[in-house]
Structures are given as structure tokens and as C-alpha cells.
Amino acid sequence: MAPPRRVARGFGFLRGRLMANHGSILLSQSLLRLSTVVVCSAVFWAGLFLLFFEGFRFLDDYVQVTNEIVEYLFSVFFLSLLIMLLASTGIILYASLFRSREAYFLLATPAPEDRVFSHKFIEAMAFSSWGFLLLGSPMMVAYGITSMAPWPFYPIALAFHLAFVAIPGGVGAVAAILLANLLPRQRKTVLVGSGVLVVAGLAYTGLQVWTTPGSTLSSEWMNALLGRLEFSTNHLLPSRWIAAGLLRSARGEWGDGLFYLMVTASHAMLAYLAAAVVARDLYRVGYGRVLGGRSARRHFGWYGADAAFHRLFGFIAEPIRLLILKDLRTFRRDPTQWSQFLIFFGLLAFYFVNIRRLGYDVQSPYFRNLLGFLNLAVTALILSTFTSRFIFPMLSLEGRNLWLLGLFPVPRRSIIWGKFAFAAGISLVATEVLILLSGLMLKVGGVMLALHAAIVAVLCFGLSAISVGLGARLPNLREEDPSKIAAGFGGTLNLLVSLAFIVLVIGPPAVLSHLYFAGRGSDIYQVIGRRSEGVLHTRLLLAAGVSLLVGAVATIVPMRIGIRAFERMEC
Structure with a gap:
């Protein structure tokens, strides 16, 4: 056995070289x-x-x-x-x-x-x-x-x-x-x-x-x-x-x-x-x-849930359904993924449940609207973190076994759409429940609650498509650690695109509703109050249309890019 001092110096030298190499890579390539x-x-x-x-x-x-x-x-x-x-x-x-x-x-x-x-x-x-x-x-x-x-x-x-x-x-x-x-x-x-x-x-x-x-x-x-x-x-x-x-x-x-x-x-x-x-x-x-x-x-205890999944989504082609089920099993068998998922969204749900105890339900409509959109933005940011951390590396983690996907009796585009269905399904269930809970606790009203739910759906589809599409376009098949894949160039670009998409989707309706509620206490509003509410609903409808258009572009374009790259990839 080597002397303790020599071993300590050796590990110190190893840590120093690792830090120096990592720093040089960051400065030169990332x-x-x-x-x-x-x-x-x-x-x-x-x-x-x-x-x-x-x-x-x-x-x-x-x-x-x-x-x-x-x-x-x-x-x-x-x-x-x-x-x-x-x-x-x-x-x-x-x-x-x-x-x-x-x-x-x-x-x-x-x-x-x-x-x-x-x-x-x-x-x-x-x-x-x-x-x-x-x-x-x-x-x-x-x-x-x-x-x-x-x-x-x-x-x-x-x-x-x-x-x-x-x-x-x-x-x-x-x-x-x-x-x-x-x-x-x-x-x-x-x-x-x-x-x-x-x-x-x-x-x-x-x-x-x-x-x-x-x-x-x-x-x-x-x-x-x-x-x-x-x-x-x-x-x-x-x-x-x-x-x-x-x-x-x-x-x-x-x-x-x-x-x-x-x-x-x-x-x-x-x-x-x-x-x-x-x-x-x-x-x-x-x-x-x-x-x-x-x-x-x-492994035991989940066969009933898997059978229920097959029956519930019987309208999806069976090969694609099996691929989605494979991703679900991988997700639940990896404690790193579902534990962080539960921590992030569980703490957010805990906060939403206690909103009324914080006194926001007795505040003015202006503060309820402001807090509602802030909660929406926080939910979107957590969702973007989840998709960038876990959805983007999905194809890269196939690694050396990626050739097996090429042998499946299904088109390659169907494999990409299966990944998208898995990501969008999980995120949609979690975020819709949270945002509806937030709206009910804040008493934002039926119109704003429906608007928030629609925006969350657009965000789920768009963020899932961005992560899946860019993950297929910029895979890292040599790395086995998902955190390192997400922290690379492709993962960083995916996070930046996701943040820009969130701003474009939430921004228009948030700004319009903020301006409306900010002027609600003025003298002008007392004269044209009901007419201004109709104008607000019209403008919110237009803003929702803009958000829907942005969401459609963010869903279709990355998926087409990813499908085209995956079909050309040599497995």
C-alpha cells in the first residue's frame, strides 16, 4: 500500500488536473x-x-x-x-x-x-x-x-x-x-x-x-x-x-x-x-x-398499471405504445428522475395549496392577476428545467443501443413522435393540475383560469417538442451521464430556446392583463368599466391566438428538424 502522504498528493494532483481540463474546455469549447x-x-x-x-x-x-x-x-x-x-x-x-x-x-x-x-x-x-x-x-x-x-x-x-x-x-x-x-x-x-x-x-x-x-x-x-x-x-x-x-x-x-x-x-x-x-x-x-x-x-408490482396503460391508449399504434411504455418504465426505475420531479412539482403544489393562507385571496384583483401569471411563469420555468434535464438526453442515452431502434418495424419518425408523446403526457398532467390549483386558490375567475390552462397546454407541447427535436438533432452518443449531456452545448442551446419560447408565449397575455388591471381603479374605468372588460376579453383572445401560433411553430419546426436528423442518422 502506498504511503498516505503520497496518496493524498496524488488525489490532489488528480483533482487539480481535472479542474484545469474542465476549465480549459469551458473556455475553448463551451x-x-x-x-x-x-x-x-x-x-x-x-x-x-x-x-x-x-x-x-x-x-x-x-x-x-x-x-x-x-x-x-x-x-x-x-x-x-x-x-x-x-x-x-x-x-x-x-x-x-x-x-x-x-x-x-x-x-x-x-x-x-x-x-x-x-x-x-x-x-x-x-x-x-x-x-x-x-x-x-x-x-x-x-x-x-x-x-x-x-x-x-x-x-x-x-x-x-x-x-x-x-x-x-x-x-x-x-x-x-x-x-x-x-x-x-x-x-x-x-x-x-x-x-x-x-x-x-x-x-x-x-x-x-x-x-x-x-x-x-x-x-x-x-x-x-x-x-x-x-x-x-x-x-x-x-x-x-x-x-x-x-x-x-x-x-x-x-x-x-x-x-x-x-x-x-x-x-x-x-x-x-x-x-x-x-x-x-x-x-x-x-x-x-x-x-x-x-x-x-x-421487478414487480407494475404489471397492472402497464396493462391499464395499454387499454387506455389503445388508439395509438401498438409499436409506438410499447416505446412509450419503455420510456415510462425507464422513468420510474430511475430514482434520480422521478425523485427530482416529485421534489420540484411537490414543493410547487405545497406552495399553491397555502396561497390563501398567505392572504392573497383578499388582495385586489390586480395582485391576484399578477401573482397568477407569476405562478404560471414559475411553473413554466420548472417545466423547462425538467425537459432540458431529462427529455433532451433521452435519445443520447440510447447510446450504443441506438441501432436497436433502427431495427424496429416502425418508421423512425414514429419513434420521435413516441418520445414526444411521453414527454408531453407527463408534463401536461403535472402542470395542468398545478396551474388549476393555483387559479382556484387565487380565485382568478373562469376566463383567466381557462386562459392559464390553455397557455400551460401550449407550453407543454412546445417545450416537449423543443427538447425531443433538438435532442435528436444534437445527440451526444458518447456520454452516459444525462447531467453532462444536458450541460453540454446542445443542452444549453435547448434551455435558451425554451426560455425564449416561454417569454413569447406568456408575455402577450400577461402584459395585456397587467395593463388592464393596473388601470382598473382609475376614474376612466368607472365610466367604461363593462366595455373595457369586453375589450380585455377580445385582446386576451388575440393574445391567446398569438401564443397558440408560437406554440404551433415551436412544436412543428423542432420536431421536423429532429425527425429529419434521426432519419439520416447511421445507427
Whole structure:
């Protein structure tokens, strides 16, 4: 076995070369991707900063117990991120440690198991924690500005963030290694069970908020809400340490702030040390059990659903129906896909259900209309992320088996249309339910509800066609990782086209309805109110026609491009 220092230097050199090669590729071949990521991240960061800034200003102007409320908000916020980081890091580490080719190669080298684990742990933390920094940093900057915190608060806040992410990382690593050793064949069952527990916890918390007595934002309602969220301020939770430390640091209480920082950092080091010890003793054993259990997997429990699908969609040609069923089975057998799908759309549904408890149902029609279109835009953005991440790489993931599709007794264009039907079907069901739920909670009215539902249908068909068509036109058959396919040139171009399509579809009706409701309280409206409503309906109908035309073009043109490219492809 090689000396530990030499092994550590070797892995450090490997990480350095990988980062240098990746950076050179970004600068020389993927400038579009790099610039897109930078611009989108900056816009997203600025939007979150403005949201948090206005929220803290609202608390400072209208609520007297600002510090107490902020402490509860911080505790709930970081507790939610703690749970999400625990799940994401555990899933990424399990895939990196037990399913990657690099791990297979590294375990064959003289490197100790804990050094291999350390290398993969740093990689997984980089992938799972950047989103936490992107979400947490605008909140910290906004709070620091509104509370007029001294400048040392900002580097201390960064140190808190870096220490905090290592705690769920270490716990998730221990869970992943124990899962491989104790339940090597039931990882999906454990993942489903964990997801059910998380959803149950969110539902319970939402029910507590929903049933809080008193009118929204009143002192009675606020006191009752703080009492029900008191569990997040338990002194044994890391979310409590970071919340208390940030608040103390913002007030200039450096002794208490540094104390909580040391508590967080020491537990982060303890979590990593525990994970390294577990990896040293159990990583190789668990790897062998995972490999030994793959050949004995059994699939059951979905035959009734598959038969019902065949009967329900009997009007589709049987070969195409079988291809759609294959994609459905691939989707439900891949926890990475359906877990992220449920997380994104589940959190959005949780927000829509609680809209009325936030007081929007008693606001003016102007705010209801504005919030309705904002909810529509958020749903569209999440849908575009889903199609770019999972639908675009579908043909590329066929990889070396793509020649099998060429042997099917169906035209190649039918295969592309089958992919489109699968993508549009899943997205249509999820988004229509969400947008109807949002409209009912906001009480936007029948006309606007029908308009939102029609726009969502246009978005589903258009975004699915863009992802399928460009995926067939710009495939990457050499890559097996869907995240890398989606992050390449084709995936970046697909995301840009999808964002432009969303703006063109939602923009016209959103602008017209906004102008109408913005002038609804004027004196002119009191005179021509009913006539203006008729004008609004006419203009919305024209805007819906424009959106429908854009959707038809975005559906037909990419599909024709993809079909033409797929028919010319040598399989």
C-alpha cells in the first residue's frame, strides 16, 4: 500500500488536473454554456436578493418583534436546506461510490478506501452544495444590509455556510455506505420510504400553518405560528446554530457569533471523520455487495398499471405504445428522475395549496392577476428545467443501443413522435393540475383560469417538442451521464430556446392583463368599466391566438428538424 502522504498528493494532483481540463474546455469549447450559466445565475441571485431585501424591510417596518421572527425564519430556512442537502448528497455519493466507473478503477489501485472516499466526497460536496450557496448568500447579504451589520458579518456568514454543508454531507455519506452494506438490493425501497417521510413532514408542517388561528399577519396569528414552528429552534439542530450565530454576528456580538461558528465547524469535522472511518471499514465490502446484488434484482408490482396503460391508449399504434411504455418504465426505475420531479412539482403544489393562507385571496384583483401569471411563469420555468434535464438526453442515452431502434418495424419518425408523446403526457398532467390549483386558490375567475390552462397546454407541447427535436438533432452518443449531456452545448442551446419560447408565449397575455388591471381603479374605468372588460376579453383572445401560433411553430419546426436528423442518422 502506498504511503498516505503520497496518496493524498496524488488525489490532489488528480483533482487539480481535472479542474484545469474542465476549465480549459469551458473556455475553448463551451463559451455559450459558461456565459449562459453566469448570466442566469446572476439574474437568479439578483431576484432572490430583491425578494429577501423587500421581505426584511417589510418585517422591519410593520412587525415589532423583528429579531425573533428572523430567528425563526432562519431556523426553518436552514432546516429545510439541511434536509435537502442530506438527501441530495446521499444520492450523489451513492452513485459516485458504488455506480461510477471511476470508483471501480480507484478501488483497484493501492489507494486506501478512505482516500478514495475522500476524493469522491469532495466531488459530491461540490455538486450538491453550490445550490445551497446560491440560495443562502442573497439572503445573508439582504439581511446584512437591512440590519446594517458591520463588514465582518459577511466573511463570517460565508464561513458558516461552508461549515454547515459538511454536516449533512457527512451524515449522507454514512447513510449511503450503510445502505449499500445492509440493504444492497432495496435501495429504491429505502429511497421511496425516505421520500414518503419527507412529504409527510412537509404535509404536517403545511397543515400546522394552514390551521394557525387568527387572521393572516395579525399578532395572534404570528404568535401562534411562531409557537408551531418552535421545533426548528431546538438547540441540538445545526440549523439553530447557524441561525443564532448569524443573528449574533449581525448585531456585533462577536463572542457569541464565533462560539456558534466553532460549534458548527467542530460538528462538520466530526461528521466527515465519522464518514471516513465508516468508509475505511465498510466501503469495499458494501461495493462488493452492491455488485453481487445487481444480477438478482426482481421487478414487480407494475404489471397492472402497464396493462391499464395499454387499454387506455389503445388508439395509438401498438409499436409506438410499447416505446412509450419503455420510456415510462425507464422513468420510474430511475430514482434520480422521478425523485427530482416529485421534489420540484411537490414543493410547487405545497406552495399553491397555502396561497390563501398567505392572504392573497383578499388582495385586489390586480395582485391576484399578477401573482397568477407569476405562478404560471414559475411553473413554466420548472417545466423547462425538467425537459432540458431529462427529455433532451433521452435519445443520447440510447447510446450504443441506438441501432436497436433502427431495427424496429416502425418508421423512425414514429419513434420521435413516441418520445414526444411521453414527454408531453407527463408534463401536461403535472402542470395542468398545478396551474388549476393555483387559479382556484387565487380565485382568478373562469376566463383567466381557462386562459392559464390553455397557455400551460401550449407550453407543454412546445417545450416537449423543443427538447425531443433538438435532442435528436444534437445527440451526444458518447456520454452516459444525462447531467453532462444536458450541460453540454446542445443542452444549453435547448434551455435558451425554451426560455425564449416561454417569454413569447406568456408575455402577450400577461402584459395585456397587467395593463388592464393596473388601470382598473382609475376614474376612466368607472365610466367604461363593462366595455373595457369586453375589450380585455377580445385582446386576451388575440393574445391567446398569438401564443397558440408560437406554440404551433415551436412544436412543428423542432420536431421536423429532429425527425429529419434521426432519419439520416447511421445507427
